[in-house]
Amino acid sequence: VDARIDRLQRITAASPGVVVLAGGLPSDDLFPRKALARAFLSVLDEPQCAALQYGWPEGDRELRSWIAARLRARGAEVAADDVIVTSGAQQAVAIAVERLALRGTVAGVDRETYPAALDLLRSRGVTPDAGSEGVDWFYVMPGIANPRGDGLTPGRRAALLASGRPIIADEAYAELRFDGEVPRPLFADARDRTWHVGTFSKTLCPGLRVGWLVPPPAERAAALAAKRARDLQAGTLAQSIVRAFLRDDDFDARLDRARAFYEARAGRLACALRRCLPSWRFRDAEGGFSLFVETDLDGDDARLLACAARPGVAFDPGSLFHAQPEPGPITLRVCFSTVAPDALDEAAVRLERTARAFRRGGARRVA
């Protein structure tokens, strides 16, 4: 993370009145707190209070069965024992990167992608490369990619499968496609070289830190050893809560509600941006939490963020998402997920003020 941007984001997060289009968080309007509380109280009554004790590194058996069953319903051949529960999707990606870094140090990625994955690659000496030639393996977000909010094209999917290279398929947002057409998992068509990653962070809530990894079968033992070495196991309590919660929940109905909720906000922000900033360009989101916008401004995106403080709006500077430094206009990610519809309108107004301040040369010095 760029230290200047991190500092600005922390200041923003602590400032009341700022409309925060940053962070990529799910809306707490959708957190099922009552049902989670019931699940919590029920697991505390289980024998030996197992929810508070250590568990096995691969995770809760019933939870892994649920995950495997959902993946089977989408066309994959996968059993509970193929699934490793992880401390969020991030840890699943980290384990996959740890193993794949042994196979090659150039990873194919989208031109813009998830910043924490870029950090992970770089920390392991792997170069993220947005080209498609000469890469050793791929990190992709099928279904819905962060930050663009679009899916893999059929051509890109076919090329990935034809490449014969290992793939990390990070499905963090895949179930939040607004059309509900969650694609067949990539590992269903390339089981021996695909590292499938999923999470409850976007669909249920992130504070539990429950994700999962389905490694290629030949890598399962090594991946499990890596999981154990990293933190022994994902939180037993969090896994138990999710497992008990899922027994009583209609998860597909939950996803339908979430899709409608986020789609409405995506449309509202898109309209507001087109009204206030007609020269900024972006594609409508097919799902997820954000739009990725190309502005008509040139220069330092951290300065643009600093200029946003007075109008009272915040966003994620686009440079965080770039595999390589990009020439051309400033880009930014704007998240609609946690912002109420009226505030999305106001955010666009404030972004327009921000752009004016930027053009006037505001916030020349950014610490």
Added chain:
Amino acid sequence: VDARIDRLQRITAASPGVVVLAGGLPSDDLFPRKALARAFLSVLDEPQCAALQYGWPEGDRELRSWIAARLRARGAEVAADDVIVTSGAQQAVAIAVERLALRGTVAGVDRETYPAALDLLRSRGVTPDAGSEGVDWFYVMPGIANPRGDGLTPGRRAALLASGRPIIADEAYAELRFDGEVPRPLFADARDRTWHVGTFSKTLCPGLRVGWLVPPPAERAAALAAKRARDLQAGTLAQSIVRAFLRDDDFDARLDRARAFYEARAGRLACALRRCLPSWRFRDAEGGFSLFVETDLDGDDARLLACAARPGVAFDPGSLFHAQPEPGPITLRVCFSTVAPDALDEAAVRLERTARAFRRGGARRVA
């Protein structure tokens, strides 16, 4: 982990009637489930349901303040911002090992030590070395070491400090010294090169996965970046529960009760072993959950564990804890922490039967 031993341990754990002296778990008799339930329900009522949302990578501010205050009371100069909340002590050790592996690949350790730390070292290409010459840095468990249940001698402590080398000080058990004389933290005397590690797993419960790391000040930014890359943050819900729980809890009184509880079990197991197996040798525990026993048997400790299945007892084979393969008699770790007093007496009787079966050549083939 040795695959044979892992398999035997899983079979044992699933067998009712086996007295399990393995695992190093805290007793669920001491889990404060009602108070944790109150804490959980209270944090769900906080604004924006922050306990279920993403948090900052360094962790909950109030929790870090609590941790820092307790360390200051033991003589260390440390502020909340020096503390990084981790997904258990294991992750804290993993981050420290990741950084220190860049400084040298020979780590000084006790002759027997925590198996998951040994796995971590080896997975990073670091050789654990029980000698004191020629090591690049140290991994130690001050206060109470696993598996021996003893503390650093004053001479060893002085030698560590005089070495000038980096130290990982894993205090997982330090507050569970039966005499309550928790030593001054090592990092109070070597702040610039000590990685201090602590956890709530032994004193409160492990299922929350809340530990902490205090890195040397010059390493704080790198350690925080490593934490973020690994899993973004420790579980927000778990941290929130602990933070809310601690507001109302008398933690020192809790520790006093835990020490008395475990000390009684340690004494009971020691008596039973001396009665049933007078030729086995061990030192009484000064704290923690286990004794480390030298038997009068020679050979394969996995076979000894296989022999224990019929009498119905389980333990941790000593080879798991050795930095280097050791000649000499079979050793084993026996944990008293989760076993009721009567069952500890019975465990010793069964261990004596196990030894007889082993001498007769039982379980010659261990898968």
